Amino acid sequence: MISVLTGFVSELRQVGIPVSMVEAIDAAAAVEHIPLADRTALRHGLAACLVKNAHHLEAFDAAFDVFFAHQPPLDEVTAEAPSEVGDGGGAGTGTGEADVEQIIAGLVGALSAPDYEALQALARQVVGSLAGIQPGRPVGGRYYLYRVLSRLGADALPARLMANHPGVEGLERTLLADEYRARLNRFEAMIEDEIRRRLVADRGREAVAKTTRRQLLEDVDLAHAPRAEIARMERIIQPLARKLAARLAHRRRHLRKGRLDIRRTVRHSLSTGGLLADPQFKAPRIAKPDIVLLCDISGSVATFAHFTMQFMYALSAQFSRVRAFAFVDGVDEVTGYFAPGVDFHDAIGRISREARVVDFDGHSDYGNVLERFAERYPDAITPRTTVIVTGDGRNNYRPARGEVLAHMAREARAVYWLNPEPVRFWDTGDSVMREYVPSCDGAFEVRTLRQLEVFVEELAMAAATHSTAVKV
Amino acid sequence: MTGFSSPGEVADALKSVDYLPDDRISQVVFLAERLDKPVLVEGPAGVGKTELAKALAQIHGRRLIRLQCYEGLDESKALYEWNYRKQLLRLQADEGADWAEVEDDIFSESFLLERPLLEALRSPEPVVLLIDEVDRVEIETEALLLEVLADFQASIPELGTVQAVTRPLVVLTSNNTRDLSDALKRRCLFLHIGYPEADREREILLTRVPELPEQLASQIAGVVRHIRDQPIRKAPSVSESIDWARTLLALGIEEVDEGVTTETLHVLLKYQADIDKVAAELGT
Numbered sequence: 001m002i003s004v005l006t007g008f009v010s011e012l013r014q015v016g017i018p019v020s021m022v023e024a025i026d027a028a029a030a031v032e033h034i035p036l037a038d039r040t041a042l043r044h045g046l047a048a049c050l051v052k053n054a055h056h057l058e059a060f061d062a063a064f065d066v067f068f069a070h071q072p073p074l075d076e077v078t079a080e081a082p083s084e085v086g087d088g089g090g091a092g093t094g095t096g097e098a099d100v101e102q103i104i105a106g107l108v109g110a111l112s113a114p115d116y117e118a119l120q121a122l123a124r125q126v127v128g129s130l131a132g133i134q135p136g137r138p139v140g141g142r143y144y145l146y147r148v149l150s151r152l153g154a155d156a157l158p159a160r161l162m163a164n165h166p167g168v169e170g171l172e173r174t175l176l177a178d179e180y181r182a183r184l185n186r187f188e189a190m191i192e193d194e195i196r197r198r199l200v201a202d203r204g205r206e207a208v209a210k211t212t213r214r215q216l217l218e219d220v221d222l223a224h225a226p227r228a229e230i231a232r233m234e235r236i237i238q239p240l241a242r243k244l245a246a247r248l249a250h251r252r253r254h255l256r257k258g259r260l261d262i263r264r265t266v267r268h269s270l271s272t273g274g275l276l277a278d279p280q281f282k283a284p285r286i287a288k289p290d291i292v293l294l295c296d297i298s299g300s301v302a303t304f305a306h307f308t309m310q311f312m313y314a315l316s317a318q319f320s321r322v323r324a325f326a327f328v329d330g331v332d333e334v335t336g337y338f339a340p341g342v343d344f345h346d347a348i349g350r351i352s353r354e355a356r357v358v359d360f361d362g363h364s365d366y367g368n369v370l371e372r373f374a375e376r377y378p379d380a381i382t383p384r385t386t387v388i389v390t391g392d393g394r395n396n397y398r399p400a401r402g403e404v405l406a407h408m409a410r411e412a413r414a415v416y417w418l419n420p421e422p423v424r425f426w427d428t429g430d431s432v433m434r435e436y437v438p439s440c441d442g443a444f445e446v447r448t449l450r451q452l453e454v455f456v457e458e459l460a461m462a463a464a465t466h467s468t469a470v471k472v
Numbered sequence: 473m474t475g476f477s478s479p480g481e482v483a484d485a486l487k488s489v490d491y492l493p494d495d496r497i498s499q500v501v502f503l504a505e506r507l508d509k510p511v512l513v514e515g516p517a518g519v520g521k522t523e524l525a526k527a528l529a530q531i532h533g534r535r536l537i538r539l540q541c542y543e544g545l546d547e548s549k550a551l552y553e554w555n556y557r558k559q560l561l562r563l564q565a566d567e568g569a570d571w572a573e574v575e576d577d578i579f580s581e582s583f584l585l586e587r588p589l590l591e592a593l594r595s596p597e598p599v600v601l602l603i604d605e606v607d608r609v610e611i612e613t614e615a616l617l618l619e620v621l622a623d624f625q626a627s628i629p630e631l632g633t634v635q636a637v638t639r640p641l642v643v644l645t646s647n648n649t650r651d652l653s654d655a656l657k658r659r660c661l662f663l664h665i666g667y668p669e670a671d672r673e674r675e676i677l678l679t680r681v682p683e684l685p686e687q688l689a690s691q692i693a694g695v696v697r698h699i700r701d702q703p704i705r706k707a708p709s710v711s712e713s714i715d716w717a718r719t720l721l722a723l724g725i726e727e728v729d730e731g732v733t734t735e736t737l738h739v740l741l742k743y744q745a746d747i748d749k750v751a752a753e754l755g756t
């Protein structure tokens with residue numbers, strides 16, 4: 001067990017889940033209290049020790065499924081399916097259409113009941129007869145799942161199931177369809193489980209794990225992620241935005257005096273026999289961060305822009321002193337679109353329709369944008385403002401006007417630049433980062449949420465050094 | 473610890489006090505007691521995080537001590553405070569007395585105000601300590617909590633170190649509005665509670681709203697699941713589905729359809745944009 005556990009922990013680390021020594025030891029201790037045959041218990045127990053971030057649970061489950069796959073021999077059901085592993089190239093085709101039709105009829109019955117034991121048996125049967133698993137082939141489980149589902153005509157199953165309920169209408173019908181979908185999902189999971197079991201028996205855990213690894217959300221490339229993936233990030237961005245804001249607010253804590261601290265005042269006074277001679281003040285509690293966001297939403301960074309807008313949205317939802325601006329070759333303030341209670345997608349829709357971000361031809365022009373910004377919003381930046389620019393700095397060979405950013409940097413508390421391109425591409429082609437970087441307090445490659453987190457952490461460090469400098 | 477011998481026993485005990493756990497919840501609670509570790513419960517609002525701590529106190533017959541966190545919570549509210557009013561009175565009453573003597577006196581037990589953490593440490597009977605919504609405190613206060621959880625002791629300069637008399641069972645909850653420190657997370661077992669599966673939600677409804685007809689409970693669980701699948705800003709939680717069940721009962725409704733659902737959506741959903749979206753999706 002311990003060796004499996006060690007392998008499992010190193011697989012989790014491979015995936016990017018940070019498992020510390022202490023946590024690995026906890027897991028080993030936990031295993032002592034779990035009957036090893038109980039996979040569900042083992043899954044939840046290990047997860048509790050090893051995963052401390054809900055967004056990592058999916059990747060954990062994927063790894064767990066492989067490392068703790070059911071070990072053969074499972075039971076006699078597999079023996080009933082003759083055309084499985086070892087059947088050679090044409091495996092799976094040995095089952096005729098008539099047989100498949102019979103399986104589907106059984107499946108419809110089991111799904112309607114629902115009879116999960118029958119579904120479990122069916123899952124084993126269909127993987128045996130329809131997946132055509134070939135030993136030694138380095139194919140991931142998804143491929144076989146797809147094969148099984150298409151042989152079963154899974155796409156047609158919902159309609160077929162619903163056809164048994166002609167009288168059910170309206171909301172009731174919608175709910176019934178939901179219920180069938182939930183059962184089908186469970187059946188699919190059973191098939192996947194069975195496929196995994198066989199693959200692991202054939203190729204071993206480590207090899208299979210490599211093909212089924214689930215990328216963590218924080219490592220997804222923001223520039224190329226599908227929209228759906230970006231949307232899932234919403235929930236991670238919220239806490240991160242808060243953390244950033246807290247860091248920026250933290251900076252200012254040491255600069256002002258806050259409310260009278262009665263506790264400390266009294267304590268001081270006790271040494272003078274109760275004379276309240278020396279009032280003590282609390283650090284001000286909640287300082288509001290003062291942030292200006294300038295966000296490139298041009299076509300070259302469309303996906304990244306969607307993400308940075310989410311970040312803007314998260315920040316503005318919580319802090320009133322955030323002003324957001326979007327730009328392409330012109331710039332417009334979009335703070336108002338993110339008013340509290342507004343749906344993010346509605347806001348994005350309105351911004352793309354209404355914001356005046358194009359002055360000329362719709363190709364990025366950072367120079368013009370900076371100039372217009374300075375001209376139209378002279379009061380946006382004060383010595384307390386932190387400016388964050390997000391964009392690739394690709395300027396279509398137009399004047400960069402680095403001196404305008406330099407001027408902004410002198411006015412502002414700090415200027416940071418977040419660029420979705422790898423650093424090695426900066427200053428290649430029409431990228432003019434070299435014109436801007438010298439004015440920035442920091443310029444960061446931010447292609448993933450993990451890198452965004454690094455930026456936030458770095459701000460915290462900057463804040464810490466800054467505040468000691470002020471105190472001295 | 474009284475000691476359950478299996479997660480199944482934990483589940484039964486929780487059910488007996490009207491808390492319906494899933495496999496994960498009972499497993500993690502079981503392990504936390506076995507390994508003597510705090511549990512960090514994370515999940516959206518209204519899924520039963522706080523309620524779990526209350527239920528644990530109940531099944532163990534322990535007192536629940538709750539530290540409700542908020543922005544600005546500090547040591548004087550979390551751990552202890554000197555009763556300065558009383559101290560001053562004492563000083564004034566004794567003018568001219570020997571200072572060292574007075575000092576010893578005013579920093580003694582009877583001038584100490586116990587806050588939840590200290591109360592839990594000094595309780596002669598083991599308690600359940602609930603540190604609720606820990607993501608709301610600032611990082612400095614989180615560090616204080618961590619210190620206490622690490623050694624189950626706290627130091628009060630004037631009194632010395634206070635060591636826990638009995639070991640509390642500790643539950644921390646978080647809505648994850650802020651990332652907690654790695655150090656705190658490492659110290660705890662992690663329990664994510666999401667929205668329940670339809671079957672469990674139905675059971676929760678029937679437990680919490682006993683007058684609810686079974687058929688209606690199933691429908692409510694189904695509608696709520698459907699709404700959670702929509703791309704909305706704030707999905708309805710268990711607490712909202714319970715509210716909805718009560719509303720439907722009060723209105724004398726025995727069966728939900730599109731019309732009823734749409735008219736009462738404001739009980740389930742907080743944002744008008746979400747209400748409009750779901751109403752449109754239901755085709756009314």
Ligand SMILES: Nc1ncnc2c1ncn2[C@@H]1O[C@H](COP(=O)(O)OP(=O)(O)O)[C@@H](O)[C@H]1O
Binds near residue numbers: 680
């Ligand atoms: N598993 C459950 N069993 C019984 N009731 C539950 C369960 N989960 C949630 N509830 C109900 O939902 C309500 C909200 O739960 P609460 O613990 O306050 O949520 P939160 O997660 O925000 O702390 C509780 O009052 C309780 O009635």
Ligand SMILES: [Mg+2]
Binds near residue numbers: 518521522523604645
């Ligand atoms: Mg709560």
